Amino acid sequence: MCGRYSVTHEDWSILDSWGIEVVREDSFAFSARYNMAPTQQAPVLYTTALKSPVSLGLFTWGLLPDTAYATINARAETLAQRPTFRPLLRNHRCLIPADGFYEWGKGRSPKVPHYIHMQNSAPFLMAGLHTRRTHPKTGAILRTFTIITTAANELMKNIPHDRMPAILDQATARHWLDPSTGVADALSLLQPYPAQMMQAHLVSAAVNNWRHDTPDCILPAERNT
DNA sequence: CCAGACGTTGTT
DNA sequence: GTCTGG
DNA sequence: CCAGACGTTGTT
DNA sequence: GTCTGG
DSSP, X not given: OOOOEEEOOOOOGGGGGGTOOEEEOTTOOOOOXXXXXXXXXXXXXXXXXXXXXXXXXXXXXXXXXXXXXXXXXXXXXXXXXXXXXXXXXXXXXXXXEESEEEEEOSSSSSOOEEEEEETTOOOEEEEEEEEEEEOTTTOOEEEEEEEEEEEOXXXXXXXXOSEEEOEEOTTTHHHHHOTTSOHHHHHHTOOOOOGGGEEEEEXXXXXXXXTOOSGGGGSOOOOOO
């Protein structure tokens, strides 16, 4: 699962070289986050009916459909069978910029938080779905998203953890966003990211508290509990 | 036929 | 959006 | 994901 | 233990 992550890059012009032209919404404002948590506002890349450019806007983490409670993750394997997610697969795919995420190793008590990131510290994109819902009373439009998870790669299994976010690379990211990509093709892009490209290390349990959102969240820590 | 319900993930 | 219930 | 709260009645 | 909140 992916229930906490970091977004410290504020410049996403690197995506130009990925073939993704990003345009920020007028109201887009964001500064580095080291401990992004569910229910908070996070940057999301999405497309509308037409292809490029891709928009960058703030969405609330936790997909809130018209008739269900919020979900922060969606399993790639069963996406097409879930009533909540299936309608969103064709026109509501999105990508969530990140540069690392946290997982708490299972089995140990207390659970030990790990930070997982690319070996070269490069930013990456997680696959997601988004939706839009009008508040029944205020009429305000609430935009929410969920992060798609897939099977763990070897790096994640060592933590140990069974799931990881579906990360898309340079070759597949723009296909996921492209409205002309069919549902079956889009689903085929959701695979575990190669473990050899990634790295993980222990971090301080201070990250457990979402209020702790500072650069030291991602620093390596000794096992001392 | 329409009305109304349905609805997630991951962990122990 | 789709399935179930009447 | 973890942290933190979680509780009643009647009366003003 | 379970639900809510961020």
